[in-house]
Amino acid sequence: MKPTQIADGIYDVGVIDWNIRDFHGYSTYRGSSYNAFLIIDEKVALIDTVKAPFADQLIGNISQIIDPKKIDVVVSNHTEMDHTGALPKIMALVGADKPLYCSKLGAKNLAGHFPDKWNYHPVKDGEELSLGKRTLSFIETRMIHWPDSMFSYLKEDHILFSSDGFGQHYAGFEKFDDQADSEMMLQAKKYYANILMLYAPRILKLLEKVVASGIQIDMICPDHGVLWRKDPGKIIDAYFKWSRQETENKAVVVYDTMWKSTETMANAIAEGISSTGAMVKLIHIRSSHRSEIMTDVLDAAAVIVGSPTLNNQMFPTVADTLTYMKGLKPLGRIGGAFGSYGWSGEAVKMVAAELEAMKFTMIDAGPRLQYVPDKAGIEACIDYGKKIGEAINAR
Numbered sequence: 001m002k003p004t005q006i007a008d009g010i011y012d013v014g015v016i017d018w019n020i021r022d023f024h025g026y027s028t029y030r031g032s033s034y035n036a037f038l039i040i041d042e043k044v045a046l047i048d049t050v051k052a053p054f055a056d057q058l059i060g061n062i063s064q065i066i067d068p069k070k071i072d073v074v075v076s077n078h079t080e081m082d083h084t085g086a087l088p089k090i091m092a093l094v095g096a097d098k099p100l101y102c103s104k105l106g107a108k109n110l111a112g113h114f115p116d117k118w119n120y121h122p123v124k125d126g127e128e129l130s131l132g133k134r135t136l137s138f139i140e141t142r143m144i145h146w147p148d149s150m151f152s153y154l155k156e157d158h159i160l161f162s163s164d165g166f167g168q169h170y171a172g173f174e175k176f177d178d179q180a181d182s183e184m185m186l187q188a189k190k191y192y193a194n195i196l197m198l199y200a201p202r203i204l205k206l207l208e209k210v211v212a213s214g215i216q217i218d219m220i221c222p223d224h225g226v227l228w229r230k231d232p233g234k235i236i237d238a239y240f241k242w243s244r245q246e247t248e249n250k251a252v253v254v255y256d257t258m259w260k261s262t263e264t265m266a267n268a269i270a271e272g273i274s275s276t277g278a279m280v281k282l283i284h285i286r287s288s289h290r291s292e293i294m295t296d297v298l299d300a301a302a303v304i305v306g307s308p309t310l311n312n313q314m315f316p317t318v319a320d321t322l323t324y325m326k327g328l329k330p331l332g333r334i335g336g337a338f339g340s341y342g343w344s345g346e347a348v349k350m351v352a353a354e355l356e357a358m359k360f361t362m363i364d365a366g367p368r369l370q371y372v373p374d375k376a377g378i379e380a381c382i383d384y385g386k387k388i389g390e391a392i393n394a395r
Ligand SMILES: Cc1cc2nc3c(=O)[nH]c(=O)nc-3n(C[C@H](O)[C@H](O)[C@H](O)COP(=O)(O)O)c2cc1C
Pocket: 256, 257, 258, 259, 260, 261, 262, 263, 307, 308, 309, 310, 311, 312, 313, 340, 341, 342, 343, 344, 345, 346, 370, 371, 372
């Protein structure tokens, strides 16, 4: 692949992974990219690498610009292996004695991944590295989203190399926001919902710190997907909104079902919600990936979850969804539980307990109907939906 020149003397030498669909349990829909950046100055710097199987492609891309042996400095913004898998090959090529810049925890975590004795240069927040005409400044972003994460900011060019921040799983030759279609924003939302939502309070603080510092950002270069050069403010504004957990007048009704009784209830609840003017999205869990569900939860004011009772438990896929959701920490949502049962009917209480544990504001004890819902049962579900819609509209 031909490297993309992103500014004078600065290149994206990363690779496209067109066919990845399952990224540690996240469904990527249309692949991803592992971006890595080469800065040609008096010192030549490489920022981040790629997944191990793509190491030779990375080396081939760098070689189109410069002999990789001429790289003087390697920077690792994040230890996760989609960005460091190629480090052993890269360091062997450039020379294991060359400095490897990373955060303090980066040095610790890289040592926990690779046995190689590299020449680690741990940096503090705000520390700078002169490359000659240009200066890299390091910004600690601990727990966004690993303990070792940091950003690197190229001061003279106003370029922020933001690691996984502002990224999207998006494979394409369109490298910039002005070339990619609207899909990019949706993928950025999905990325935030599934990878970053649990760190929303930290991200908000970081965004506020960056804005307060007054640094100029002309381009944001994440390690996945499209680079933001036309309108970096657009993704920064979106991150502010998502980090404040601002929601739309919208509910998601998420359910699973064996014989469609819980599905009938879900439809009636959605009808009730919709009758109040609030938006509603109905999601059958086994027809959707959990990462798609979370993308909808990100801006939903209400999360209503339905499950039949199976062997005295909630349905296993509902437990999967709730476990995943709980870890991602959506805050301040309206919650509701419902479901059909046969004889013991434990599921609805169990679902409600999980939503309560997430500190959702619960709307009553949700409908729990025996076997196939009758007319009165369906009416009760519509009424429940209306209550949810009214609570959404009252926010
Ligand atoms: C394999 C199996 C196990 C079940 N176990 C229970 C149970 O432990 N307690 C209960 O109340 N109902 C149980 N049921 C009954 C279902 O909850 C009931 O049929 C319900 O209406 C199914 O809702 P659905 O159509 O949304 O799947 C079981 C049903 C099946 C098929």
